[in-house]
Amino acid sequence: MRLAGLREFARAQPLGAIALALITVFVLVALLAPWIAPHDPLEQFRRDMLEPPSSAYLLGTDDLGRDVLSRAIHGARTSLLVGVTTTGISLVIGTVLGVVSGYFGRAVDVVLQRIMDAVQAVPGIVLLLFIAVVLGPSVRNTIIALTVVITPSFNRIARGETLRVRQERYIESARATGAGTLRILGRHVLPNMFAQVLTLASLIFAGVIIAESALSFLGIGAPPPTPSWGGMLSEGVRYVERAPWIIVVPAVLLSLGVFSFNLLGDALRDHLDPRLARPVPRAAARWWGVRRPPARLAPSLAAAADRDEGERGPSS
Numbered sequence: 001m002r003l004a005g006l007r008e009f010a011r012a013q014p015l016g017a018i019a020l021a022l023i024t025v026f027v028l029v030a031l032l033a034p035w036i037a038p039h040d041p042l043e044q045f046r047r048d049m050l051e052p053p054s055s056a057y058l059l060g061t062d063d064l065g066r067d068v069l070s071r072a073i074h075g076a077r078t079s080l081l082v083g084v085t086t087t088g089i090s091l092v093i094g095t096v097l098g099v100v101s102g103y104f105g106r107a108v109d110v111v112l113q114r115i116m117d118a119v120q121a122v123p124g125i126v127l128l129l130f131i132a133v134v135l136g137p138s139v140r141n142t143i144i145a146l147t148v149v150i151t152p153s154f155n156r157i158a159r160g161e162t163l164r165v166r167q168e169r170y171i172e173s174a175r176a177t178g179a180g181t182l183r184i185l186g187r188h189v190l191p192n193m194f195a196q197v198l199t200l201a202s203l204i205f206a207g208v209i210i211a212e213s214a215l216s217f218l219g220i221g222a223p224p225p226t227p228s229w230g231g232m233l234s235e236g237v238r239y240v241e242r243a244p245w246i247i248v249v250p251a252v253l254l255s256l257g258v259f260s261f262n263l264l265g266d267a268l269r270d271h272l273d274p275r276l277a278r279p280v281p282r283a284a285a286r287w288w289g290v291r292r293p294p295a296r297l298a299p300s301l302a303a304a305a306d307r308d309e310g311e312r313g314p315s316s
Helices: 003-012 016-031 068-104 105-123 125-135 137-164 170-174 179-194 194-218 229-239 246-270 280-287 301-312
Strands: none
Touching: 003 016, 003 068, 016 068, 016 179, 016 246, 068 105, 068 125, 068 137, 068 179, 068 194, 068 229, 105 137, 125 194, 125 301, 137 194, 137 280, 170 179, 194 229, 194 246, 246 301
């Protein structure tokens, strides 16, 4: 996203901009974890087990004497790795299958959609637990299990958008000018579903983080001693009364991360979909510094705002 686009997004969606800033902080912390963590997340200080927060251990230690802050920082790497990898693979597979199914239809559509129906017929949590138990606890197997469960969501969105776009006049014009199937899909179909797929990806990312934490909490996600927020919750639940900082720290980080991704998803949906754009009230416009919807996203609304402002005259 260009700098001008980021500035426009920040003015139109201030809460989304705050969420994006928080997500950026999480990503930077995860990438720089080996350098900013005060201790090795696996190092055990046997003389300092269950130590409360202090100058030596800013967020205390757990039942094995490991620094909670260091494990929380490295736990962000695990959660974001699973989230990015799972969402990316699911997005690519689901979008490709959805576009192929929606564009070609007939037997291809029937076969692919029946497979997706079979996956979605099983409750997500049951299928997720089954795959995770069969494959065994590891980060790789967690990604595989989550990908199987999540791919149908992207497939449904991609197929629906492809069916809609396929009927548009410009697709008929492209065919009439001799454009091939790959050109039509790459130049016309995929760009027109970008906003919907991107919004869904940001929302699903939050769900993936929760699912990974739930699997780690149940002991079938990232295996110990790999630091993860869900694993920290599972380890700290036994000491919630004696050492509440063990469970509070990962719980707060997990909640903040999920909230940020959900907030960003809502903001992207409102910003990228011109049908949801609304004129900004005059009082709020002065506070946020935005007087009308972006003309690029909602030209009709922007024009209406210009006419309204011209009739009312310049604001005092």
